[in-house]
Amino acid sequence: MKPLPWIAASALLVGGPALVACGVESTAPTAPGEGGDTRALSVDSSENACELSATEAPAGTISFDVTNSGSQVTEFYLLAEDGLRIVAEVENVGPSITRALVANVPAGSYVTACKPGMTGDGIRSDFTVTESDDEVAVSADEDELIQAAQDNYGAYVQDQSDQLLVKTREFVELYEAGDSDDEARALYAEARTHWERIETVAESFGDLDPRMDAREADLEPGQEWTGWHLMEKDLWPARAEAYRALTPAERASFGDDLLANTVTLDGRLQDLSFTVDQIANGSRGLLEEVATGKVTGEEEYWSRTDLWDFQANVDGARVGFDGVAPLLETKDPELATALDTRFDELQVLLDAQRTDDGFRYYDEVSPEEIKALSDAVNALSEPLSRLTAAVLA
Amino acid sequence: MTGQVSRRGLLGGGVAVAGVAGAFATGRATADAAPPAGGADSSRASAYDFRGVRQAGIVTPAQDRLHLASLDVVTDSREELVALLQAWTAAAERMTAGLPAGEVGPVEGSLDLPPDDTGEAIGLCASGLTITFGFGPSLFRDADGRDRFGLADRQPEALRDLPHFPADLLDPARSGGDLCIQACADDPQVAVHAVRNLVRIGFGTTSVRWSQLGFGRTSSTSTTQDTPRNLFGFKDGTANVKAEEAAALDDHVWVGEDDDAGAVWLVGGSYLVARRINMTIEVWDRQPLGDQEAFVGRTKGTGAPLSGGAEFSTPDFSMPGRGGPIIAADAHVRIVHPDQHGGARMLRRGYTFVDGTDALGGLDAGLFFLAYVRDPRTGFIPVQNAMAKHDALMEYLKTTGSALFAVPPGTGPGEFVGEALFA
Numbered sequence: 153m154k155p156l157p158w159i160a161a162s163a164l165l166v167g168g169p170a171l172v173a174c175g176v177e178s179t180a181p182t183a184p185g186e187g188g189d190t191r192a193l194s195v196d197s198s199e200n201a202c203e204l205s206a207t208e209a210p211a212g213t214i215s216f217d218v219t220n221s222g223s224q225v226t227e228f229y230l231l232a233e234d235g236l237r238i239v240a241e242v243e244n245v246g247p248s249i250t251r252a253l254v255a256n257v258p259a260g261s262y263v264t265a266c267k268p269g270m271t272g273d274g275i276r277s278d279f280t281v282t283e284s285d286d287e288v289a290v291s292a293d294e295d296e297l298i299q300a301a302q303d304n305y306g307a308y309v310q311d312q313s314d315q316l317l318v319k320t321r322e323f324v325e326l327y328e329a330g331d332s333d334d335e336a337r338a339l340y341a342e343a344r345t346h347w348e349r350i351e352t353v354a355e356s357f358g359d360l361d362p363r364m365d366a367r368e369a370d371l372e373p374g375q376e377w378t379g380w381h382l383m384e385k386d387l388w389p390a391r392a393e394a395y396r397a398l399t400p401a402e403r404a405s406f407g408d409d410l411l412a413n414t415v416t417l418d419g420r421l422q423d424l425s426f427t428v429d430q431i432a433n434g435s436r437g438l439l440e441e442v443a444t445g446k447v448t449g450e451e452e453y454w455s456r457t458d459l460w461d462f463q464a465n466v467d468g469a470r471v472g473f474d475g476v477a478p479l480l481e482t483k484d485p486e487l488a489t490a491l492d493t494r495f496d497e498l499q500v501l502l503d504a505q506r507t508d509d510g511f512r513y514y515d516e517v518s519p520e521e522i523k524a525l526s527d528a529v530n531a532l533s534e535p536l537s538r539l540t541a542a543v544l545a
Numbered sequence: 546m547t548g549q550v551s552r553r554g555l556l557g558g559g560v561a562v563a564g565v566a567g568a569f570a571t572g573r574a575t576a577d578a579a580p581p582a583g584g585a586d587s588s589r590a591s592a593y594d595f596r597g598v599r600q601a602g603i604v605t606p607a608q609d610r611l612h613l614a615s616l617d618v619v620t621d622s623r624e625e626l627v628a629l630l631q632a633w634t635a636a637a638e639r640m641t642a643g644l645p646a647g648e649v650g651p652v653e654g655s656l657d658l659p660p661d662d663t664g665e666a667i668g669l670c671a672s673g674l675t676i677t678f679g680f681g682p683s684l685f686r687d688a689d690g691r692d693r694f695g696l697a698d699r700q701p702e703a704l705r706d707l708p709h710f711p712a713d714l715l716d717p718a719r720s721g722g723d724l725c726i727q728a729c730a731d732d733p734q735v736a737v738h739a740v741r742n743l744v745r746i747g748f749g750t751t752s753v754r755w756s757q758l759g760f761g762r763t764s765s766t767s768t769t770q771d772t773p774r775n776l777f778g779f780k781d782g783t784a785n786v787k788a789e790e791a792a793a794l795d796d797h798v799w800v801g802e803d804d805d806a807g808a809v810w811l812v813g814g815s816y817l818v819a820r821r822i823n824m825t826i827e828v829w830d831r832q833p834l835g836d837q838e839a840f841v842g843r844t845k846g847t848g849a850p851l852s853g854g855a856e857f858s859t860p861d862f863s864m865p866g867r868g869g870p871i872i873a874a875d876a877h878v879r880i881v882h883p884d885q886h887g888g889a890r891m892l893r894r895g896y897t898f899v900d901g902t903d904a905l906g907g908l909d910a911g912l913f914f915l916a917y918v919r920d921p922r923t924g925f926i927p928v929q930n931a932m933a934k935h936d937a938l939m940e941y942l943k944t945t946g947s948a949l950f951a952v953p954p955g956t957g958p959g960e961f962v963g964e965a966l967f968a
Contacts (some may be wrong), residue, residue, distance in 0.1 A: 206851050221854070225852075225866050225871050227867065243852070243867040243868075244871055246849075246864070246866075247854065248853045248854055248855070249853055369712065371711060372709075372930065436831070440828050443828055444825055448905070467588065519904060522904075522905065533827075533828075533831055534829075537831035537832075538832070
């Protein structure tokens with residue numbers, strides 16, 4: 153097995169060994185600074201002090217082991233010389249808890265700050281990063297790359313939401329008409345594609361998601377079932393036992409409800425903006441949706457249109473990745489290459505499942521092909537799980 | 546010992562003592578007694594009495610291994626059912642003492658007969674074996690409500706099929722059952738041996754519906770035990786009711802005298818909730834450490850709540866953090882905490898399982914959740930509903946099996962297990 157190149161770039165153990173021989177457990181942090189690692193520092197954040205084990209370190213990947221010895225939640229910041237711009241931070245360090253902050257820091261003058269209680273300017277000190285052989289190259293246009301990624305992804309979400317609304321309106325009309333079920337079935341998966349491409353964003357509204365995308369098994373006793381999958385079952389009742397078709401009045405009610413919720417969703421999505429870590433996390437999250445719902449054939453239990461959703465999740469993940477890829481290229485080009493390759497490999501397998509109308513139905517895909525798809529999802533998901541940390545580095 | 550090879554006769558060392566009668570003079574504990582103080586290792590006796598005020602295997606310091614079988618009764622005869630419980634009692638009493646399941650033994654009998662003990666435990670210690678029996682709702686009434694054995698009027702009110710919980714993906718072949726046998730031991734072969742021999746005794750009267758192996762305990766039931774880790778890598782069940790908390794056991798685990806006038810036979814017993822909870826291991830493993838800790842609400846290393854302190858520190862749910870309380874609104878520790886459920890606690894006794902891999906090469910693994918409660922309607926169902934609705938961990942869990950059993954109190958001298966139900 154060849155070594156995985158992206159691990160070396162970001163794997164830095166700070167918390168000390170967790171696995172110790174013979175069940176003797178030790179989670180005590182290795183004392184930072186010991187062993188001559190001048191880039192491993194410790195920070196003691198107490199109620200009224202912020203003590204660093206050193207006031208300078210060589211440029212490169214520097215770790216700060218922040219221990220909260222006070223009684224309130226604390227934070228630790230590495231600030232630029234102006235004391236304003238945040239270079240790196242770690243939040244939510246509870247009392248008696250240690251958190252590691254790892255950052256790539258070029259030579260220069262900095263300010264450190266502990267913020268017990270999370271308020272005020274914090275307890276500040278000067279901090280110096282000296283020149284070293286590991287000089288960190290700072291991309292002058294990093295801010296531009298970040299801005300471009302954020303703008304592009306925001307536009308993508310809005311565009312998908314617009315299309316979702318258009319297609320949902322069309323679908324609901326066909327569904328409510330009652331005499332156009334073939335057309336409704338043909339449009340079902342296509343309309344949902346736009347939901348699935350932005351699923352991690354769309355499902356983030358806890359009031360809408362259960363009403364729009366709940367599966368029957370997700371319901372709790374007494375909860376009314378509404379949304380896409382209810383209509384899916386009504387259009388594809390073949391696998392249902394003793395199914396009672398919905399009446400025209402019920403169709404109208406559920407259809408109108410879905411459309412109204414889609415309008416609400418569309419309105420909310422117009423105002424959203426996304427940070428690069430949200431974009432990268434969204435990309436990872438979409439692959440998780442594939443792994444837990446689509447590749448297993450659980451999402452579209454009645455219609456068997458899981459591969460449409462599968463492709464749509466991958467589309468959305470790819471867009472998210474492509475958006476931050478220029479940034480990633482400056483930080484971890486090997487990871488960027490690996491992800492590019494893995495996305496392509498997965499896409500080849502998905503393309504093999506295409507038909508004139510879209511994709512083969514899940515029950516038409518052989519177990520071997522499903523296994524191969526699952527393997528490709530795993531192969532992509534592992535490096536993808538490192539994306540957020542890499543773009544933030 | 547010439548000519549006679551008993552199971553204990555082959556013991557090579559450790560607690561091996563020649564002669565059965567005095568073999569357990571040391572290290573033996575009754576089921577109801579608090580375990581001796583000391584470290585994790587010293588808390589466990591080598592053998593536990595089958596008979597006692599309570600059934601063993603509940604507050605007994607959780608052994609390392611589990612084999613739990615759920616069985617359906619295949620006869621209509623109450624007499625056959627009673628005879629089986631009598632036979633099981635005798636066999637269980639023998640096996641928990643480190644003796645063979647049958648009176649003859651695995652190799653002592655006629656060459657012309659199959660042995661009355663299957664033999665794989667020859668040479669093994671009692672290994673802290675406990676065997677705990679329970680009765681499921683379907684023992685009392687069948688699916689049509691028909692009284693099967695003249696017991697319907699004694700069915701406890703709380704002994705009903707558990708409701709469907711959100712995100713349940715139950716496999717009927719892993720759910721329910723008329724009877725259960727929970728065998729726990731520190732040696733997996735001893736636990737399997739116990740179930741195998743009891744199942745064999747039951748052929749013709751019972752049929753195994755499903756069974757589950759657990760390879761590692763995920764709970765501690767005594768303050769003398771360390772809190773083990775589940776397959777998420779986190780300490781689990783830190784707030785468990787423990788054997789040393791007599792008042793809490795009466796409040797939360799043992800069925801009280803006035804709990805159910807129609808089921809006085811269950812007084813001093815408990816209810817066992819069994820849930821097979823699959824973890825989506827591969828997806829979990831890709832979550833950043835900070836997210837994992839936020840989902841659980843504890844640090845992964847020490848198990849301390851994110852509000853600070855050490856493992857057993859009380860979580861401070863109101864402590865502010867950046868962007869909300871430092872223990873998030875959907876953190877597991879908050880959602881299931883007794884403070885959120887009128888103080889409801891359970892005695893958890895779950896085990897980690899790995900049943901190989903699924904069709905996609907993912908681990909078929911998770912937590913076989915076992916919890917003893919005084920009343921599932923207050924001690925389990927509300928907690929599970931809250932978890933299914935609000936808990937961040939649900940994203941990584943799928944419940945694939947579910948069952949509820951009434952666990953009768955202990956078996957007195959000369960009695961068979963559950964005798965009061967048939968009296």
